[in-house]
Amino acid sequence: MQGRRIIIVGGGGNAERKAGRLIQYGARVDVIAEQLSPTMQSCIEDNQLTHIARAWQADDFKGATLVVAASDERQSDAEVGAAAEAAGCWVNVANQPQLSNFLIPSLVDRSPILVAITSSGTSPVLARLLTARIDAFLPHSYSELGKLAERYRDQIRQKIGNWRQRRRFWEQLLNGRIGELILQGRTQNTDQVLEQAIQDYDGDSEAQGEVYLVGAGPGDPDLLSFRALRLMQQCDVVLYDRLVSEPVMSLVNQQAEKIYVGKQRSDHAVPQESINQLLVTHAKRGKRVLRLKGGDPFIFGRGGEEIETLASESVPFQVVPGITAAAGCASYAGIPLTHRDHAQSCLFVTGHLKDNSVDLDWPALTRAQQTVVIYMGLAGLPFICEQLIKHGLPSTHPIAIVSQGTLSNQQVITGTLSTLASLVESEAVKAPTLIIVGEVVTLRDKLAWFETRH
Numbered sequence: 001m002q003g004r005r006i007i008i009v010g011g012g013g014n015a016e017r018k019a020g021r022l023i024q025y026g027a028r029v030d031v032i033a034e035q036l037s038p039t040m041q042s043c044i045e046d047n048q049l050t051h052i053a054r055a056w057q058a059d060d061f062k063g064a065t066l067v068v069a070a071s072d073e074r075q076s077d078a079e080v081g082a083a084a085e086a087a088g089c090w091v092n093v094a095n096q097p098q099l100s101n102f103l104i105p106s107l108v109d110r111s112p113i114l115v116a117i118t119s120s121g122t123s124p125v126l127a128r129l130l131t132a133r134i135d136a137f138l139p140h141s142y143s144e145l146g147k148l149a150e151r152y153r154d155q156i157r158q159k160i161g162n163w164r165q166r167r168r169f170w171e172q173l174l175n176g177r178i179g180e181l182i183l184q185g186r187t188q189n190t191d192q193v194l195e196q197a198i199q200d201y202d203g204d205s206e207a208q209g210e211v212y213l214v215g216a217g218p219g220d221p222d223l224l225s226f227r228a229l230r231l232m233q234q235c236d237v238v239l240y241d242r243l244v245s246e247p248v249m250s251l252v253n254q255q256a257e258k259i260y261v262g263k264q265r266s267d268h269a270v271p272q273e274s275i276n277q278l279l280v281t282h283a284k285r286g287k288r289v290l291r292l293k294g295g296d297p298f299i300f301g302r303g304g305e306e307i308e309t310l311a312s313e314s315v316p317f318q319v320v321p322g323i324t325a326a327a328g329c330a331s332y333a334g335i336p337l338t339h340r341d342h343a344q345s346c347l348f349v350t351g352h353l354k355d356n357s358v359d360l361d362w363p364a365l366t367r368a369q370q371t372v373v374i375y376m377g378l379a380g381l382p383f384i385c386e387q388l389i390k391h392g393l394p395s396t397h398p399i400a401i402v403s404q405g406t407l408s409n410q411q412v413i414t415g416t417l418s419t420l421a422s423l424v425e426s427e428a429v430k431a432p433t434l435i436i437v438g439e440v441v442t443l444r445d446k447l448a449w450f451e452t453r454h
Contacts, residue, residue: 015070030051032052141182160201178190180318216295221248244292330434378435406450
């Protein structure tokens with residue numbers, strides 16, 4: 001459409017939407033309409049379009065590439081379409097795909113990368129919804145990746161004559177370290193690094209491996225970040241633990257090698273030291289290694305221990321935060337962690353230590369006007385409640401436990417320090433769980449929303 005003459009017949013909402021897309025494509029747009037809506041009038045003025053303020057005539061279509069019939073009157077639009085086709089033009093009749101021989105797609109622009117979406121005229125609203133979703137999901141930095149490929153295309157073709165080797169090089173480039181640097185906006189030395197990679201290429205060199213330490217959130221896949229999802233879908237190997245939900249795992253690259261390293265209290269499928277070494281070994285083989293952790297990797301996730309090992313072994317890595325269980329489960333349970341009337345601070349603690357004991361700073365947990373969130377505390381719940389009462393909280397102090405938080409089978413039980421342990425035992429609650437202690441628990445009766453949605 002670049003530079004071509006396009007005629008739009010109509011001056012209302014349909015005509016305005018069509019004009020907007022055609023202008024985006026670089027067309028020269030003329031509008032034929034006796035009357036214009038205020039927004040169409042603004043569109044014409046803002047884009048310096050030609051307006052012919054009268055009824056259309058068959059001679060108007062001579063020399064036009066495309067005629068768009070968008071008067072919002074079906075019979076009139078059909079007549080315009082027939083006349084335009086007789087004049088040798090391409091025709092788009094709004095909301096009547098059977099009369100059209102040209103479709104105008106919605107466009108996601110990451111120039112030089114373009115993505116066009118069309119419903120073949122059957123559902124423009126659905127096409128717009130999909131366009132908005134893809135536009136939100138596709139980082140704008142893909143434009144920089146496209147420009148990088150454009151700049152180095154000839155140079156790489158000259159260096160690597162074999163098309164199979166060249167395709168492998170491009171895949172390693174765009175999915176590897178250089179591609180990630182661009183997508184993260186860290187473009188300062190990208191050209192220098194790429195030129196060095198081209199110079200060093202010998203046909204047998206392995207791609208440089210990298211580790212992605214990614215927080216999978218509390219369970220609901222809708223809570224994943226865009227970056228987390230991108231890395232999940234491009235990894236070669238994934239090491240995942242017990243807290244990563246099945247819906248989240250279903251989004252991981254299906255061709256990736258999957259290694260379960262799950263841990264639960266007193267039952268570590270793979271020792272932490274072995275996990276650290278697996279990350280190093282696979283990355284040094286040139287693999288893109290995804291370390292997928294429930295919640296956030298830096299909140300009771302041992303992420304710090306793992307990247308210490310990677311740093312000492314000079315293995316490149318990046319960390320993608322996830323929604324920690326405290327934030328996710330509390331939100332889905334309808335329990336705000338802070339509230340002006342009930343809690344001005346919030347404390348996160350783990351329910352068992354490295355030796356599986358429960359030895360917490362009990363006086364700190366019993367301060368007034370605060371919320372305490374206890375991770376991994378199911379097995380020690382009776383002891384925890386006992387110690388909180390012993391150190392000053394009343395036996396009637398509100399407490400809740402959330403099981404399978406953010407998932408469709410989420411279970412929330414509320415009670416007091418004196419009653420919750422017996423309630424949990426009678427309900428046969430299973431891990432993973434999160435315990436919330438504080439006056440904010442009393443707000444759940446009013447604010448619970450997730451269970452009522454199902």
